[in-house]
Amino acid sequence: MVFGSVAPAPAQPSSYTSGPNASCAPGDHCVPQAGNDGISSMNWSPAANHLISTNWDGGVRCWEVQESGQQIRALPKAQVNHENNSPVLDSCFSSDGSTVFSVGADKAVRMWQLGQTPPNNVPQQIGSHDQPIKSVAFLPTNLIVSGGWDKMLKFWDARQLAVGTLQLPERCYDLDVRDNLMVVATAGRHIISYNVRGQPQEHERKESPLKFQSRCIAAFPDTTGYAVGSIEGRVGIHYVTKVHGKDSFAFKCHRQDNNVGMGRSPPSGGDGIVNFWDKDNKQRLKGFPSINRTISCASFNTPGSLFAYSSSYDWSKGSSHYAERPTRFGFIYVVDEEIKPKGKKSSYR
Known part of the structure; x- marks a missing residue:
């Protein structure tokens, strides 16, 4: 795939130090040019090692990640910006990896075809909500679904056509899609699952098993269920x-009272800790020491060989706390054998 003309950055040494730009593990690669404000999401292409981040500075950034054994390089390739540099809150790829869809505080669903520079460097708008849009995903029916703070799920195709809408009980905080399973977490601790084979149909509506506000949700790769994370670290x-032989359960994955960030990844949190868990055997596979900064988002690449995560302020405490955590970094960790459950594929891919 051909990208824009941003010059590649040279390979960088490990950033694993005790200073303000510490990474979780020795050898983690620091992703260059990670933006000027908090990183809200990091997502991988399903077709290649292309990494997309969305930022509170209004940017949508793309890197090409090159692997050579344990050595990796993240090369900046292109960047677009939402209108008026409005914060971007989430993104997703089309199934072939050629197109990125992004949403955010400008209330717009936007489309960026990689390799093309849109007019004024602003991605094309294909849809809108009445309030900021928190999450977006690509469906197996080649439709885009967006979840907003207007308590709506909206479905779009790439021709700027609204295909349908579904009312949510509250504001959307996160959503995820795996094959025909879509799961949505909203304010008020509501969780709704849908069958998106053909026309989306609600499958189940329930209250979160966790006592506090939901923060993130991720469907299992085998579509049998989902994991939901809440602000108290469970x-x-x-x-x-x-x-x-399997029953629903809950556990505390972060031992301090801190936010859990998960999305399409293992639990990571406001305490600056990344933990990898095997849900089937109910055991922690590996954990890293705290880097003393919020892990705002994280994601595995499609083969499960690379794990991208960001360290930045997530705006959960408002503008008054921004000056305390001005730094923002993206990192890539090469997945080792300790993280892979023996005899089975990882449940977090």
């Missing part, structure tokens, strides 16, 4: 399809 594992 994760709930829930099955929407009955699986023999």
Whole structure:
């Protein structure tokens, strides 16, 4: 794929230090040109090692990540910006990896075809909400779904056509799609699962098994259920399809009272800690010491060989706390054998 003309950055040494730009583990690669404000999401292409970040500075950035054994390089390739540099809160790829869809505080669903520079460097708008849009995902039916703070799910195609809408009980905080399973977490601790094979149909609506506000949600790769994280550092594992020998449960994955960030990744949190868990065996596979800065988002690449995460202020405490955590970094960790459950594929990919 051909990208824009941003000059590649040279390979950087490990940033694992005790200073303000410490990474979780020795050898982690510091992603260059990570933006001027907090990183709200990091997502990988399903078709290649292309990494997209969205930022509170209004930017949508793309890197090409090159692997050579344990050595990796993240090369900046292109960047677009939402109108008026409005904060961008989430993004997703099309199934072939050629197109990026992004949403944010400008209330717009936007489309960026990689390799093309849009007019004024602002991605094309294909849809809108009445309030800021928190999450976006690509469906197997080649539709885009967006969840907003206007308590709506909206479905779009790339021709700027609204295909349908679904009312949510409250504001959307996060959503995720795996094959035909879509799960949505909203304010008020509501969780709704949908079957998105053909026309989306609600499958189950329930209250979160966790006592506090939901922050993130991720569907299992086998579509039997989902994991939901909340602000008190707990994760709930829930099955929407009955699986023999497996029951829903919850556990505290961060031992301090800190936000959990998960999305399409293992639990990571406001305490600056990344933990990897095997939900099937109910055990922690690996954890890293705290870097004393919020881990705002994280994501595995499609093969599960690379894990991208960001360290930046996530705006959860408002503008009054921004000056305390002005730094923002993206890192890539090469997945090792300790993180892979023996005899089975990782449940977090």
